[in-house]
Amino acid sequence: xxxxxxxxxxxxxxxxxxxxxxxxxxxxxxxxxxxxxxxxxxxxxxxxxxxxxxxxxxxxxxxxxxxxxxxxxxxxxxxxxxxxxxxxxxxxxxxxxxxxxxxxxxxxxxxxxxxxxxxxxxxxxxxxxxxxxxxxxxxxxxxxxxxxxxxxxxxxxxxxxxxxxxxxxxxxxxxxxxxxxxxxxxxxxxxxxxxxxxxxxxxxxxxxxxxxxxxxxxxxxxxxxxxxxxxxxxxxxxxxxxx
Amino acid sequence: xxxxxxxxxxxxxxxxxxxxxxxxxxxxxxxxxxxxxxxxxxxxxxxxxxxxxxxxxxxxxxxxxxxxxxxxxxxxxxxxxxxxxxxxxxxxxxxxxxxxxxxxxxxxxxxxxxxxxxxxxxxxxxxxxxxxxxxxxxxxxxxxxxxxxxxxxxxxxxxxxxxxxxxxxxxxxxxxxxxxxxxxxxxxxxxxxxxxxxxxxxxxxxxxxxxxxxxxxxxxxxxxxxxxxxxxxxxxxxxxxxx
DNA sequence: CGCTTTGTTGAACGGGTTCAATTCGCGTGG
DNA sequence: CCACGCGAATTGAACCCGTTCAACAAAGCG
Numbered sequence: 392x393x394x395x396x397x398x399x400x401x402x403x404x405x406x407x408x409x410x411x412x413x414x415x416x417x418x419x420x421x422x423x424x425x426x427x428x429x430x431x432x433x434x435x436x437x438x439x440x441x442x443x444x445x446x447x448x449x450x451x452x453x454x455x456x457x458x459x460x461x462x463x464x465x466x467x468x469x470x471x472x473x474x475x476x477x478x479x480x481x482x483x484x485x486x487x488x489x490x491x492x493x494x495x496x497x498x499x500x501x502x503x504x505x506x507x508x509x510x511x512x513x514x515x516x517x518x519x520x521x522x523x524x525x526x527x528x529x530x531x532x533x534x535x536x537x538x539x540x541x542x543x544x545x546x547x548x549x550x551x552x553x554x555x556x557x558x559x560x561x562x563x564x565x566x567x568x569x570x571x572x573x574x575x576x577x578x579x580x581x582x583x584x585x586x587x588x589x590x591x592x593x594x595x596x597x598x599x600x601x602x603x604x605x606x607x608x609x610x611x612x613x614x615x616x617x618x619x620x621x622x623x624x625x626x627x628x629x630x631x632x633x634x
Numbered sequence: 635x636x637x638x639x640x641x642x643x644x645x646x647x648x649x650x651x652x653x654x655x656x657x658x659x660x661x662x663x664x665x666x667x668x669x670x671x672x673x674x675x676x677x678x679x680x681x682x683x684x685x686x687x688x689x690x691x692x693x694x695x696x697x698x699x700x701x702x703x704x705x706x707x708x709x710x711x712x713x714x715x716x717x718x719x720x721x722x723x724x725x726x727x728x729x730x731x732x733x734x735x736x737x738x739x740x741x742x743x744x745x746x747x748x749x750x751x752x753x754x755x756x757x758x759x760x761x762x763x764x765x766x767x768x769x770x771x772x773x774x775x776x777x778x779x780x781x782x783x784x785x786x787x788x789x790x791x792x793x794x795x796x797x798x799x800x801x802x803x804x805x806x807x808x809x810x811x812x813x814x815x816x817x818x819x820x821x822x823x824x825x826x827x828x829x830x831x832x833x834x835x836x837x838x839x840x841x842x843x844x845x846x847x848x849x850x851x852x853x854x855x856x857x858x859x860x861x862x863x864x865x866x867x868x869x870x871x872x873x874x875x876x877x
Numbered sequence: 878c879g880c881t882t883t884g885t886t887g888a889a890c891g892g893g894t895t896c897a898a899t900t901c902g903c904g905t906g907g
Numbered sequence: 908c909c910a911c912g913c914g915a916a917t918t919g920a921a922c923c924c925g926t927t928c929a930a931c932a933a934a935g936c937g
Binding site: 459461526537 | 700701702705706708720728729766769772773775776777780781782821822824863
Binding site: 783784825829832 | 927928
């Protein structure tokens with residue numbers, strides 16, 4: 392694997408310029424690959440988790456279950472994201488982690504990460520930055536659930552996914568492949584699957600975006616960004632690259 | 635100030651057993667006290683923030699504004715919590731920070747914190763743990779906004795506040811003082827102030843809890859925990875104490 | 878003591894849910 | 908190759924939780 396094949400290296404490289412040595416360190420951390428089937432819980436809430444993973448391929452969801460059987464998806468992970476980074480620090484996971492598709496991920500131990508941090512503070516900064524922007528995305532979702540209507544939530548969410556996928560080279564100018572079902576969207580956005588369907592139809596009819604057969608396509612970017620009240624700072628991520 | 639007077643020392647001490655030296659280090663970090671008036675923005679979104687604070691007294695809210703004028707409160711901070719810890723790492727704050735009451739807080743620089751971390755890894759662990767459980771609380775609120783109805787949200791939120799206040803000695807067995815207005819509750823829980831009022835009346839009439847004149851009182855703890863689907867693990871925080 | 882903020886209550890409205898039925902896509906086995 | 912089965916998508920209709928608008932009471936404060 393070369394740094395260009397590694398979504399994580401691409402992402403970290405977008406935050407901080409990394410040296411050859413740092414890049415190869417990152418790549419080297421990903422040699423222990425393994426694959427998991429869609430739907431099979433990777434981590435079960437309350438279960439101890441001694442190690443974490445770097446997601447290489449496929450999509451994952453992190454969610455919490457409620458007594459009544461309801462489900463709230465907290466976040467999705469895409470290639471280059473960490474799985475269970477928090478759980479490494481603590482004894483047990485505080486939510487479920489389940490692949491949305493078949494995935495491949497590389498395992499690493501707490502010690503590996505700490506060693507990497509020790510050898511390169513800049514690498515540590517990049518990882519922290521990445522973790523921090525994942526947290527910011529969760530906060531942005533909180534804002535959506537609290538104060539945005541269904542249509543705004545959907546647009547905002549699909550735009551946010553686009554910026555994240557872009558960072559690892561998995562989206563082009565106006566579209567990306569997205570394996571999420573309408574049930575996934577519903578459980579992430581705090582809506583019913585039925586209403587997700589209606590909203591998607593509405594957005595399609597308004598010629599704003601299309602989500603069909605696993606592919607999201609934006610038809611009017613400017614209108615979407617405005618209607619969703621999407622923070623344009625996200626769009627400038629690529630300009631973070633400090634050479 | 636002694637460790638017992640310091641909410642932060644109390645909280646960290648609940649996570650990890652700290653030595654005399656570590657405790658005094660924590661106390662020493664809080665010598666640079668200053669006070670702020672209620673309502674005056676401490677940090678404005680997008681504004682650079684070179685240093686952070688430890689909240690000593692009073693309550694603070696962190697929130698995001700929406701284009702339409704709506705507000706979503708992301709979290710409240712109580713004594714012992716950090717203000718703008720994240721903003722220290724990054725250049726700019728990603729949300730507003732505003733005192734709910736008149737507060738006193740002690741300033742510290744990024745370097746102070748890093749020095750503390752270097753001198754005591756256990757202190758670092760405790761701080762990270764504390765930051766991490768704040769994040770977990772935000773996730774729990776996300777779940778509330780996505781999948782719980784107004785009554786459950788309210789109960790869950792007031793119970794969560796209780797556990798946090800307990801940790802710093804600001805709540806007794808069944809009650810605590812709470813300076814939040816119904817507007818604050820509304821903006822934190824994604825409800826309208828009118829509906830917050832109705833829900834509080836309902837909870838009072840059902841003899842579950844009372845929130846009047848700045849004081850929250852629980853009347854039936856067991857029923858509340860069940861109705862709110864509140865994770866009892868939170869209640870066992872005091873038992874976390876690992877040496 | 879008036880003024881502003883906060884709390885309280887009623888009535889009408891509406892976004893989103895729920896229930897139910899139908900269709901579509903697709904892998905599987907006869 | 909086609910029928911079957913099953914999960915996902917789609918659509919309609921009734922309902923309901925929470926909002927909005929509006930008015931008023933209470934409490935805090937200079």
